Amino acid sequence: MMPDPSAPAVALPVHAAAAPADRARPNYRLLGLLALGHLVVDTNQGSLPALLPYLKAALGLTYTATGVIVLMANITSSLVQPLFGFLADKTARRWLLPLSVILSSLGIALSGVAPTYYAVLALVMVSGFGIAAYHPEGYRTATQVAGARKATGVSIFSTGGNIGIAAGPPFITLLLTGFGMPGTLGMFLPGFLVAALLMAVLPGLSGPLPARAQTAALAPKTMVGGMSLLVLVVSIRSWTQLGFTTYMPFYYLEVLKGDPRMVGTLLAVFLGAGAVGTLIAGPISDRVGHRRYMVSVFFLAAPLAVAFLLVSGVWTFVLLAVLGFVLVSTFTVAVVLGQAYMPRNLGMSSGLIVGFAIGAGGVGATALGWVADRWGLSSALWISALMPILGCAVSLTLPEPRSR
16 A cells, blocks of 8 residues: 555654654554553463363363354454444544453453353353454554554564464463462453553543544545455464364374373464564565465465374474464464555454454364364364465465555
């Protein structure tokens, strides 16, 4: 998207550059604050896969019932995000930022002491709504202060979330192994502290944004076809990512006969490498092009995923790290590309990519649970490993965004 010299600057108390927002350098102080909240919110989201084996054992669940927990988490945390994105495009509701941090932490914290399966589902949904509320407003604000290098700036915000996703499994595993199921209550403390910090600086996040009519007049029209294809591409990637994060711990324990204490580490390797990939992907995709980067990643993902299922021992961790680095690195690039397809609706586009498309992968995770119950865990993971082939084919059809 070419910068428009007439675009109005974003008025924020933390001093943005005097140049128009599209030409300004990233506001690193504000991006860092938003990334910290993103880290805590996604720590709660990332902890769920490591919590599932404990819930399955404590409540005597099937794989299908375990997959339904993932489905409920994704419906509330992801599929409803376009609604929050629509509201974010109408007017800033930044009071949602601290509230969403509290809700995301509270649901996960209480899930370990929930007395029934249905109570777990309800608490996972509470956490999911908190996660859903944070992302569109956070991404919209991050994009507006990211300057001309959108992917670079937004990658800082995204990296906070991906670090949280990676930190969630070992953190909750440490709590569970140390204190049993009540250990999940420890997840509430980081949420409370960061929500208090956001509340303290909330007046500084309440500056006026460019008027919606002005933004619409400057931006090109929505590319419906391109956005539809991108949602499909991200859904396919999400199917692979959620398939691995949901069922890889069971595969490691039951097929590879691994140490239960290493489950959190296994997920942290995959998601931690993805966090590094997200940070590195921003500057690279700004140089080579966001569409070209998406195609390249899918071309590499399938061989790496297949290779992971053919090895054992230390190579399991090595290939898992490389796969996470490659696959998860598309997270920021997809958001920026989606905002280029829908430049008049930044919140809605973020909700569709971060929310709806990723949430659609949760439906795939539930279907994979059905496959695992009938044909084994290996079958479910093989399906996940081969999905990037379809993603590569679809990504080749993505159009280049229109410039202003």
